[in-house]
Amino acid sequence: MIAAIFNDIDLMIMLVGALVGIASSLVGTFLVLRGSSMLSDAIGHSIVFGIVVVWLLTHQSSGPWQILGAALTGLLTVFLTELLVNTQRVKKDAAIGLVFPVLFSLGILLINLYANDVHVDAHTVLLGEIGFIWLDTLNISGVEVPRALLTMSGMTLVNAIFILVFYKELKLATFDAALARALGFAPGVLFYALLLLTSGTAVAAFDAVGAVLFVAFVIVPPSAAWLLTDRLERMFLYGILISIASSILGYQLAVLWDVSIGGMMAVMTGGFLALAFLFGPRHGMLALWYQRRHQRALNDSRTLAVHLFNHEDGPEQAVENVTQALRDHLRWADSRAQQVVERACHKQLIVQQGSQLKLTPAGRQLAREILEPSRQPSGNMPQ
Secondary structure, three states, rough: OHHHHOOHHHHHHHHHHHHHHHHHHHHHHHHHOOOOOHHHHHHHHHHHHHHHHHHHHOOOOOOOHHHHHHHHHHHHHHHHHHHHHOOOOOHHHHHHHHHHHHHHHHHHHHHHHHHHOOOOOOHHHHHHOHHHHOEEEEEOOEEEEEEHHHHHHHHHHHHHHHHHOOHHHHHHHHHHHHHHHHHOOOHHHHHHHHHHHHHHHHHHHHHHHHHHHHHHHHHHHHHHHHOOOHHHHHHHHHHHHHHHHHHHHHEEEEHHHHOOOHHHHHHHHHHHHHHHHHHHOOOOOOHHHHHHHHHHHHHHHHHHHHHHHHHOOOHHHHHHOOOHHHHHHOOOOOHHHHHHHHHHHHHHOOOEEOOOOEHHHHHHHHHHHHHHOOOOOOOOOOO
């Protein structure tokens, strides 16, 4: 039974893709919230340098030493970036663009010089091939288990444990670094630890999906989750669900259309981001359009209340407090003026007596609050 599960190639590919997405989105959530998500791109490229250096020292192209070497390279990338930023002559985005191409180029040069005949190449690191993970297995109690599955399971577990243990500290350091520093939480150390895990996840993932696609999993699911919620706990949940769904749907579509599996998984994360961008409950385009439309209607009702109040009981009331005056003086189109009047009547702000528009007590109170806010008690306008 267990052997049959691990021999299911389709299941293993989707499971490894989901684990890469989960492990990446766990650390990526804090990077996105800190506005440092592009550091994952820098790390994803610069780890080539660390991988090659570790191979030159140990002659191992995979394993814990590779993860450690890549993690240290990631820290070196961040250290050099902040070193340039601290000169106050280079902005952060420019510093990232200066540092990671240098380390990436050095890695490529070292590959060409010393590892040209070894299975460590730039294509593998950047693109990977998740469709071949079933060819590299370890025998555990007589069961052949994909090495990538074990590696990503371990990396996902480490990331999850780190976030669970330091959740409060990470949350405080992300949203209020000054307070975290005052309370002795060392936000800088936490940030470097987070980047250490990001680097480890990158090198653990490059065999499966490649460093470039790893960047998509780090940035896109948390970004889509942020469009869906403002609560950190739900961001983690939505990011994980998007990663899992992207892996499953991406694999199915890649098989159907005979295209790159890892690439299609990354494309699916973009699809979920587009859906969140359009239909997010608070920050989606449709939600923002509805909010603007509702605010415009609210402003129209307030404008109408003030206009009627200013001319109420005055000699010009018979001329000004009619629908025609809204068209002439407020320059509203006929359809807009009629809609505003109907909406105000529905909210019981005004009553229509023949052609005359008269304020109700609620409408009069609203106008007073707008014209004399410091003298009137706060009230709630009917929604």
